[in-house]
Amino acid sequence: MRTLHLRRTALRLLVLLASTFIALTTAFALGRLSGDPTVNILGPTAPPEQREALRHELGLDRPPLTQYLDYFRSVFTGDFGDSLQFYQSNTTLILERLPYTLQLVAAGMTIAVLIGVPLGVLAATREGTWWDRAASTLALLGQSVPVFWLGMMLVALFAVKLGWLPAGQSGTPRHLILPAVTMSLYPMAHIARLTRASMSEALAEPFIDSARARGLSTAGVVWRHAFKNALMPVLTIVILQTGILMSGAVAIEYVYSWPGLGQLALQAVQFRDYPLVQAIVVFGALTFVVLNLLVDVIHSIVDPRVR
Amino acid sequence: MADTLRIEVPAGNGRDLPGPVEQPVLLVEGLVVEHRDGTTGRIFRAVDGVSLRVAAGESTAIVGESGSGKTTLAMAATGLGPRSGGHIELLGRSLERLSRRALRRLRPEVQIVFQDPHGSLDARQSVRSGLRELRRLQPERTAWIDDAALLERVRLSADLLDRYPHQLSGGQAQRVCIARALLMRPRLIVADEPTSGLDVSVQADVLKLLREVRQTTGAALLMISHDLAVVRSVCQTVHVMRRGRVVESGPCETVFTDPAHEYTRELLAAMPGARWRARR
Numbered sequence: 001m002r003t004l005h006l007r008r009t010a011l012r013l014l015v016l017l018a019s020t021f022i023a024l025t026t027a028f029a030l031g032r033l034s035g036d037p038t039v040n041i042l043g044p045t046a047p048p049e050q051r052e053a054l055r056h057e058l059g060l061d062r063p064p065l066t067q068y069l070d071y072f073r074s075v076f077t078g079d080f081g082d083s084l085q086f087y088q089s090n091t092t093l094i095l096e097r098l099p100y101t102l103q104l105v106a107a108g109m110t111i112a113v114l115i116g117v118p119l120g121v122l123a124a125t126r127e128g129t130w131w132d133r134a135a136s137t138l139a140l141l142g143q144s145v146p147v148f149w150l151g152m153m154l155v156a157l158f159a160v161k162l163g164w165l166p167a168g169q170s171g172t173p174r175h176l177i178l179p180a181v182t183m184s185l186y187p188m189a190h191i192a193r194l195t196r197a198s199m200s201e202a203l204a205e206p207f208i209d210s211a212r213a214r215g216l217s218t219a220g221v222v223w224r225h226a227f228k229n230a231l232m233p234v235l236t237i238v239i240l241q242t243g244i245l246m247s248g249a250v251a252i253e254y255v256y257s258w259p260g261l262g263q264l265a266l267q268a269v270q271f272r273d274y275p276l277v278q279a280i281v282v283f284g285a286l287t288f289v290v291l292n293l294l295v296d297v298i299h300s301i302v303d304p305r306v307r
Numbered sequence: 308m309a310d311t312l313r314i315e316v317p318a319g320n321g322r323d324l325p326g327p328v329e330q331p332v333l334l335v336e337g338l339v340v341e342h343r344d345g346t347t348g349r350i351f352r353a354v355d356g357v358s359l360r361v362a363a364g365e366s367t368a369i370v371g372e373s374g375s376g377k378t379t380l381a382m383a384a385t386g387l388g389p390r391s392g393g394h395i396e397l398l399g400r401s402l403e404r405l406s407r408r409a410l411r412r413l414r415p416e417v418q419i420v421f422q423d424p425h426g427s428l429d430a431r432q433s434v435r436s437g438l439r440e441l442r443r444l445q446p447e448r449t450a451w452i453d454d455a456a457l458l459e460r461v462r463l464s465a466d467l468l469d470r471y472p473h474q475l476s477g478g479q480a481q482r483v484c485i486a487r488a489l490l491m492r493p494r495l496i497v498a499d500e501p502t503s504g505l506d507v508s509v510q511a512d513v514l515k516l517l518r519e520v521r522q523t524t525g526a527a528l529l530m531i532s533h534d535l536a537v538v539r540s541v542c543q544t545v546h547v548m549r550r551g552r553v554v555e556s557g558p559c560e561t562v563f564t565d566p567a568h569e570y571t572r573e574l575l576a577a578m579p580g581a582r583w584r585a586r587r
Contacts, residue, residue, distance in 0.1 A: 205426065206421055206422075206423050206426035206427045207426060207427050207428055207429045207430075209382075209387055209419075209421065209427070210419070210421055210427035210428070210484075211429070212387060212414075213385065213387055213414060213417075213418070213419040214414060214415075214418075214440075214441060214444070214487070214491075215411050215412070215413075215414030215415050215444060215445070216411075216440075216444065217411065218407075224440075225429050228429075228431050229429070229430065229431060302431070303430075303431065304430070304431060304433075304471040304473070305430060305471070305473050
């Protein structure tokens with residue numbers, strides 16, 4: 001049993017290292033495949049000598065393998081280089097924008113969980129009723145509506161027409177409402193659908209009949225037994241969705257001019273600021289890898305069968 | 308705890324019964340359970356007008372092949388499954404008139420031991436926390452014995468208290484289920500194929516345990532089984548079910564030695580060792 005546990009932990013770490021390596025390599029390759037950054041920095045009319053000088057300064061004239069090895073060395077020493085656009089350390093830039101993204105993701109995911117989980121539980125415990133159909137329709141809508149469109153519609157209604165909330169920027173909790181609601185819709189729909197499926201499965205298990213037969217209240221059966229058993233897939237998707245939103249909130253941050261990592265990534269791509277793009281991709285990948293590890297750890301805490 | 312439930316029938320109530328009357332723990336009259344087929348939409352009767360009576364302290368069996376409606380009957384009779392028609396009285400209370408809350412209050416009196424011992428235990432609950440849950444639910448009713456002594460009663464070591472279902476063998480898991488039923492000191496134990504998933508050697512132990520529990524607590528036993536040998540070793544009366552109907556009822560010895568219905572004879576002939584016994 002213990003050997004099996006050790007083997008599983010070792011395998012997890014191996015997968016983690018391999019994922020990190022693949023993410024770093026992809027980030028490096030993408031930075032080189034997206035065109036010549038000197039064109040953006042110096043403009044298309046800059047003389048070739050000047051462009052060559054900049055290429056030399058940025059180390060782009062060295063063989064790709066040397067660049068690749070240097071890149072790995074600097075990443076492992078925590079040095080993500082400087083931005084070509086902002087003339088600042090990429091780490092500083094990311095850390096400056098990170099709190100905004102964290103704020104937005106935390107608010108969005110809180111709304112998504114607070115609505116999605118009860119909605120899924122309600123649909124599963126009232127399977128086949130209009131509650132179930134309403135929840136499923138809402139979930140389907142949530143997953144099919146494009147976020148940028150929803151964002152623009154919410155701005156048009158609540159900011160422009162009704163004037164209740166600010167249309168963009170950040171600063172006060174009121175600024176957070178519209179982007180957080182927009183962000184919550186897709187994960188909320190995903191969470192609601194998964195909770196419903198997972199709960200339906202758990203509610204059909206024999207131990208549920210057994211719990212009812214022992215005289216437990218409906219709430220006790222649903223929350224203490226069915227929900228606990230249905231929790232893991234839901235928890236997994238909440239954590240993974242958090243990872244996706246951490247690096248994938250570009251459209252929402254753009255619509256609401258939210259100064260987070262998504263906005264920074266967009267600016268970096270537009271300017272072909274490849275060191276910054278690389279740093280953001282690596283940061284996103286590492287966040288995802290760490291969250292995956294967190295899923296594994298939580299799984300082993302919550303489920304005695306995988307301990 | 309009273310082994311049998313007795314009620315005094317007041318004079319002049321229209322029922323001409325003298326003195327105290329022993330009330331059955333379970334009375335089923337003309338029970339009908341219908342299901343709708345998900346694909347064809349057709350309605351079929353899983354239980355078709357079944358009547359039976361389980362007296363206090365009595366051990367009764369329902370036998371029949373798979374799909375004959377035995378489990379559906381047991382689930383409906385205990386208020387856990389749907390009922391389309393008929394009348395059910397559980398411990399003297401009419402199920403049709405019982406609110407959900409009142410039915411829940413009645414549950415500790417009726418304990419069910421399910422077919423799949425591992426499936427009927429919550430995988431995330433250790434033996435101890437399962438018992439703790441019952442104690443929280445019924446503190447007074449369960450105070451009569453501590454966890455270790457309870458496990459000893461079902462011949463399990465107290466070391467198993469911190470184990471989870473996946474760390475128990477099939478026999479151990481079924482004993483835990485019996486221990487949980489025993490803890491509640493029920494008046495009726497419903498055992499739905501309690502030995503069908505177990506090894507032969509373990510089956511005998513579990514049956515012996517069920518007999519002991521019944522004898523020591525005085526609880527009535529309603530056993531659902533397709534195994535006639537199991538039924539014969541534990542029960543006093545038997546109801547033979549076929550396609551949702553009871554085709555024959557009576558004391559076990561009579562039904563098994565002198566079956567009146569063709570289906571019962573077929574079941575008996577299909578018993579392992581039947582030919583050998585017939586030759587003998």
